[in-house]
Amino acid sequence: MRQVILTAVLALAIIGYRFWGMDQATALWLQYNFSYWTVLAALGWFMWSLKCEADFRFLSIRSFLRGHSVGILIVVACGVFLQIQEPHMLKVLQDEPTHLATSLLIHKQRAVATPAEAHIFDGELIYLHAVPEVRMFLFSTLLSMVHDVSGYRVENVFILNAFLSTLVLALLYVCGNMFAGRNGGCLAVVLMAGVPLLSQVATSGSYDLLNLVLLLGLFISTRHYLLSPAVGGLNLMLSVGVLLALSRYESILYLLIPIGAMLYKWRGEKAVSFTRSAMLSPLAVWPCFTANFIMLSNDGFTLSSYREKGAGFFGLQYFAENARQAVYYLFNFDLDSTNSVLLSTLGLLGLVALWVTWSVRFRRAGAISFETKLLTVVSIFIFVMYLFVLTNFWGRPTQSSATRFILPLYAIMSLAAVWLVRNSSKQKKVTLVSLAAAGLFMMTFTNSSNVRASTTIHMSLPISYKWFLEYARKHDDGRTLYVADSSLYMLVYGYPSIPTSGLNTKLSSAVLCLKAGMYDEILIMDIRYRDGFWELYKWAWCSAIFPWAI
Amino acid sequence: MVSGNYTNGLGAPLSSRGQYEVVAEREFAYSQDVRILRLLPRLPKQGDFGADHSPELREKFKSNEERSLYNFNLLP
Numbered sequence: 012m013r014q015v016i017l018t019a020v021l022a023l024a025i026i027g028y029r030f031w032g033m034d035q036a037t038a039l040w041l042q043y044n045f046s047y048w049t050v051l052a053a054l055g056w057f058m059w060s061l062k063c064e065a066d067f068r069f070l071s072i073r074s075f076l077r078g079h080s081v082g083i084l085i086v087v088a089c090g091v092f093l094q095i096q097e098p099h100m101l102k103v104l105q106d107e108p109t110h111l112a113t114s115l116l117i118h119k120q121r122a123v124a125t126p127a128e129a130h131i132f133d134g135e136l137i138y139l140h141a142v143p144e145v146r147m148f149l150f151s152t153l154l155s156m157v158h159d160v161s162g163y164r165v166e167n168v169f170i171l172n173a174f175l176s177t178l179v180l181a182l183l184y185v186c187g188n189m190f191a192g193r194n195g196g197c198l199a200v201v202l203m204a205g206v207p208l209l210s211q212v213a214t215s216g217s218y219d220l221l222n223l224v225l226l227l228g229l230f231i232s233t234r235h236y237l238l239s240p241a242v243g244g245l246n247l248m249l250s251v252g253v254l255l256a257l258s259r260y261e262s263i264l265y266l267l268i269p270i271g272a273m274l275y276k277w278r279g280e281k282a283v284s285f286t287r288s289a290m291l292s293p294l295a296v297w298p299c300f301t302a303n304f305i306m307l308s309n310d311g312f313t314l315s316s317y318r319e320k321g322a323g324f325f326g327l328q329y330f331a332e333n334a335r336q337a338v339y340y341l342f343n344f345d346l347d348s349t350n351s352v353l354l355s356t357l358g359l360l361g362l363v364a365l366w367v368t369w370s371v372r373f374r375r376a377g378a379i380s381f382e383t384k385l386l387t388v389v390s391i392f393i394f395v396m397y398l399f400v401l402t403n404f405w406g407r408p409t410q411s412s413a414t415r416f417i418l419p420l421y422a423i424m425s426l427a428a429v430w431l432v433r434n435s436s437k438q439k440k441v442t443l444v445s446l447a448a449a450g451l452f453m454m455t456f457t458n459s460s461n462v463r464a465s466t467t468i469h470m471s472l473p474i475s476y477k478w479f480l481e482y483a484r485k486h487d488d489g490r491t492l493y494v495a496d497s498s499l500y501m502l503v504y505g506y507p508s509i510p511t512s513g514l515n516t517k518l519s520s521a522v523l524c525l526k527a528g529m530y531d532e533i534l535i536m537d538i539r540y541r542d543g544f545w546e547l548y549k550w551a552w553c554s555a556i557f558p559w560a561i
Numbered sequence: 562m563v564s565g566n567y568t569n570g571l572g573a574p575l576s577s578r579g580q581y582e583v584v585a586e587r588e589f590a591y592s593q594d595v596r597i598l599r600l601l602p603r604l605p606k607q608g609d610f611g612a613d614h615s616p617e618l619r620e621k622f623k624s625n626e627e628r629s630l631y632n633f634n635l636l637p
Binding site for chain 2 (some may be wrong): 471474477478479482494514521522525532533534535536537538541
């Protein structure tokens with residue numbers, strides 16, 4: 012009990028420091044110098060916990076492979092399917108180039124920050140103007156490790172995400188297998204692989220797949236902890252929770268799941284059991300608080316110029332419109348969209364059935380299986396988290412750079428769909444029919460949607476940047492400075508670049524660079540939208556299917 | 562040749578102080594055009610800048626690099 016109290020005091024002290032003691036200079040200093048090492052320690056803790064809990068003996072691996080050969084084959088096949096559907100490119104600007112630029116600085120200096128500009132000086136590319144990284148940087152840290160092994164190159168991010176996307180499918184298989192056996196696992200995988208959004212993200216430089224891997228990992232490790240006696244599985248569950256908190260802004264809230272699991276278990280066992288290493292777990296999440304402080308202290312990071320005057324970063328006024336767009340997105344039949352109507356329908360039915368079952372049988376002992384209880388709690392949590400995301404001014408799922416926030420909801424929907432099928436009267440038959448339907452859906456609608464993705468409105472911006480990059484690759488002789496709104500795009504590909512805003516404020520410096528002979532020319536990428544673009548954009552998303560969504 | 566001072570969609574408007582020429586242009590569907598512009602220096606060309614000033618400029622860049630990396634120049 013003493014250990015738990017000490018841990019709680021430590022956690023409260025860190026939270027208190029964030030809200031009442033932190034200042035900008037200290038937050039920047041801590042993040043720049045120490046957060047990489049903290050994330051590294053958290054990764055080490057996770058690896059050690061995994062080694063202690065998992066059974067890596069050769070015989071057990073062999074028997075697992077034998078027992079699940081079909082499932083493994085489907086996971087690998089769907090993993091390959093995700094990779095061959097869309098071009099590999101950076102698709103969300105500014106986020107994805109920022110992950111790469113941060114990983115570059117971590118790789119070079121073991122410091123967490125993002126270089127904002129690059130110049131060629133004496134024939135060498137020098138990175139300038141390091142700005143704090145306000146996105147959580149576990150993904151950038153993992154990426155820097157890939158750079159450490161193979162050397163820096165942009166393509167490393169696609170290799171990492173190819174691995175993570177297959178891991179997402181593998182973990183979904185494991186979760187589906189818990190509820191409905193091997194067929195259920197296969198169904199969860201095929202349903203999820205049928206979401207074109209997953210293919211889009213799997214071939215991008217996004218950090219959302221890592222978040223999804225850790226979310227599913229938390230689900231599995233929480234189950235393992237609850238089924239183990241005393242402290243069995245505690246370190247693994249907490250270390251996965253800590254890594255999840257370090258993977259995305261809002262994911263720190265998922266720590267409530269392991270905390271709730273501990274309280275539930277202690278209540279059941281009528282004893283408090285804790286480990287010494289778990290006592291240090293609050294220390295591992297301090298980078299979340301410094302990043303949060305830096306972000307909310309600077310209007311530039313919360314995109315204040317994109318908001319209406321006086322409107323907050325979060326606000327209930329955004330919810331109604333965002334929620335309408337979310338419903339529209341989930342059930343959009345247009346092949347230009349990245350949703351899966353099949354999964355939305357089955358998943359929503361599954362969630363409703365799951366929650367109704369739970370609420371009806373809640374008080375009857377033994378009426379609900381352990382897995383159902385866990386799925387219910389986690390699904391409610393993920394659903395509420397998504398409602399929270401919808402209160403963000405950038406949370407509209409029909410905005411292509413914000414669509415991927417819906418991935419955790421889709422993942423839990425695929426498990427809810429498996430649960431629904433599992434509880435049908437003719438379970439085996441319904442599972443096989445659903446599996447066949449999901450496969451057919453994947454090969455028809457998903458395939459077509461993916462093929463069309465690069466020609467739709469949603470990808471026009473990254474394709475414009477790619478065109479600028481291709482122009483540079485064709486004509487560059489090392490004597491050109493590139494300017495774009497997202498200068499990091501060119502920077503991560505090794506070209507000297509500054510943002511358009513930087514050119515405007517330092518136009519005379521840019522001219523000076525030309526005069527001093529640093530560059531022969533300065534090229535600027537200029538995107539212009541013709542009159543009526545935004546009206547057309549809105550119309551393209553909100554066509555006649557749901558006229559009320561306009 | 563084109564002048565700045567127009568907004569380029571979501572990003573920052575180009576400064577009206579600069580003058581630019583179009584070097585490449587591509588039309589996209591959905592009412593979007595992308596152009597690559599070259600900044601035209603209105604001041605004297607390369608060579609007019611005194612050779613004596615060059616080392617200063619180099620030092621300025623070097624010190625700026627160190628300062629910016631360790632002091633965090635926040636984005637506006």
